[in-house]
Amino acid sequence: MHMADALISPAVGGSLWVAAAGLIGYCSKKVRQDLDDRKIPLMGVIGAFIFAAQMINFTIPATGSSGHLGGGMILTILLGPHAAFLTMASVLTVQALFFADGGLLALGCNIFNLGFFPCFICYPLIYKAIVKDNPSSGSIMTGAVLSAILGLQMGAFSVVLETFFSGISALPFAAFVTLMLPIHLAIGLVEGFTTAAVVMFVWKSRPEIMMASHGTGHSMGKVLAGFAVAAVVVGGALSWFASSHPDGLEWAMFRTSGSEELAVPEKGIHSSLAVIQEKTAFLPGYGFKTAEPPAGEEPAEAWPAVNPGTSVSGLVGGLLTLCLAVLIGFVIKRRKASRT
Amino acid sequence: MTTIENNLFDIRTMDTLASGSTSLHRLDPRAKLITTLIFIGMVVSLGKYEISMMIPFVIYPVAMMVSADLPVLYLLKKILLVSPFAVLIGIFNPLMDTAPLVQIGFLTLSGGWISFFSILIRFVLTVSAALILICLTGFNGVCMALEKLKVPAPFVVQLLFLYRYLFVLIEEASRMIRARSLRSFDSGRMRFKVFVPLLGQLLLRTLDRAQRIHLAMCCRGFDGHVRISRPMTFGYKETGFILFWSLFFILARCYNLPVHIGNLVAKGF
């Protein structure tokens, strides 16, 4: 369910990074204000726990396939939304750097997809609403399962949107959705059960863990506001991108005239809501006209490649450049060897 | 070795690589981080049908790996290990996008195949950049760079603590798993019924450990602030490093270098 750098465009990756960075900043501020300084070592160690736990595979009963714990909900139950978000972000960062899980640009997307939904939507709106102040086996199970399923669905859907709007993968929206969502329904079910089971196991010895996050009151308004901000950021970037700007995929920094640089974001902010509406109107029908402009732009870029002369040059030049790269490598190695 | 032990070994290996002493290792971590981000940004910004323009970018990871004595095969293996995901999603491209795009002699490649290869190259480039960053800088180094670059302190502290206790927890987990597997005579895969108590125990121990660490912190006067600032020098070498590579990346991004080289060669004949 992790996004990969290879499938992301800078616009999508960049805007999701803005959202993720904003959330990190917000949660950092909240954690700093938290008077319970026990949270600081707790976040670190529980993050390490989740990291280790994700490496342990177990067989899912009745299917024989193996699964592992995601951890978003467990983190939020143990730490509260803000600390849990930071912890999840930190785990994903280590995975991106050491295991090449996705990549550094996609890290922003992953932090948002896997952190925002469990911590700020599922936990306050679903889990806490079900469990309230007197947890029981039944309520924990229901709360955890529903939260996990919905959280993963929203996360998976985000992955689809991000991939789709990046325009690198040719997988059609409908097909991708039909692929991702049912699979993540099953994953969500397993995640929910596992979360509930582990929480209940620990709860028997440490009832106070259920109390950990009760201090952080989370008003519905704040949550919706957060969601709205994220939607606007993403929507704004997408509209800029899907606008009839001739070089939709190019970065603004390559534009020579300053006026174009200024015009584009403005256009984005003004028309973002309209564009979102436009897009959502198309969603049910799966008839993606909006899919065309990005793809339509591509041939304009790719046309030079169709010119046989350029394509042969490209091939020859490409091979030569590769040889050059290897040669440079050897030269550097030789120089180092001769120096020592 | 089990998966978990392999992962631990992997992280330790990369951690050890980061403590090398080549001149690249000694560069300020901020320079390496910024250059890596620019690199990834440039690669990712190329259009979906670009292949030849991506090739010059290979020079950066190759140069880094060789200059810093990094084990090339090891890194290649790691990249290959994570490639299935990119392949899995990318493989739909040739299936969906069948309009022919390029003709080289008798070979006609559809747009889908071109974009598929583009995805693969893109993947190798971005992933190798991230791995090289860690092998050159080390995780602590990257965190210190982030702190200096104004990333909020609570997040950086969290990264550092996570990294510190990663090793402890993975070892604890692998000990528990080993103990279980030595006593179970089944296929070797953990049943859900066993997984839950195992994870639950691990979590309980983790909560205990958190408490002890907090005690240790309080006994040394902990007041809620973890001070991690460190003096770092950003000099000419660092500026030169960033400028050199950024200019190269911008050049490679704006001009199709392989095509130009190819044209030059063609003119020569």
Next chain:
Amino acid sequence: MSHHIVKADNLYYTYPDGTMGINGISFTITHGESVALVGANGAGKSTLLLHLNGCLTSTKGEIRIGDDPLTPKTLKAARRSLGMVFQDPDDQLFMPTVFDDVAFGPMNLGLPEQEVEERVARALETVGASHLKHRPPHKLSGGEKRAVAIATILAVSPDILVMDEPTSNLDPLSRKRLIRLLQSFEHTKIIATHDLDMALDVCERTIVLHKGTITADGPTLDIFNNEDLLLKSGLEKPLRMQKYNPIPLNKKKVHDHDHDHDHHHH
């Protein structure tokens, strides 16, 4: 001078689940004494130590560090005079590098950077770990971790050193090095340990705990010579004081094995 007195007065402590942890303990430890705290597992050693630095609060009785009784208000000052080294060094070394860990205490005291550096250098040198200054804790061996953990406490210059099982999990050479180090300290030392041989080397006074009460409090050698007392408290003499009496192998089993072995050959 009275700063260095550690006094427990009729201490009682009950665990949250109702079991008795400390059942009426009183003692006075004066400046410069080295006291070993021995007892079987569950006797209450670790619990008592946690009372000394205020991590646990007694249900009855009081603790005095120096002139002042230990209360939430005097806690901070008390922790400056009394430094505790925990059993698991991984719990104590939580910063990215050794330097950061040893500097943690002095930095929290608000000392200027220059002084922090000096204290760290001195502390590391005392424990013989100067060469480990920039190493991350996960790359240290068990003995090195122990040494650095001690350094983290030394850096705040406490008058009283409290240690929980300092020689556990150490290889013989590291253990010897640690014993020599402890012998060189002039601080007041309170050491909870199973390692009775180390107690003999380092501590001139010993307090024996059994089921939350003190069964003996006096010169180490006298106590270790008292076999009855030791046995009643779930202990036995230090290895070096025991007569050479190796635990015999079960002779019958050995014979059977030989028999089978011969049988197999024919």
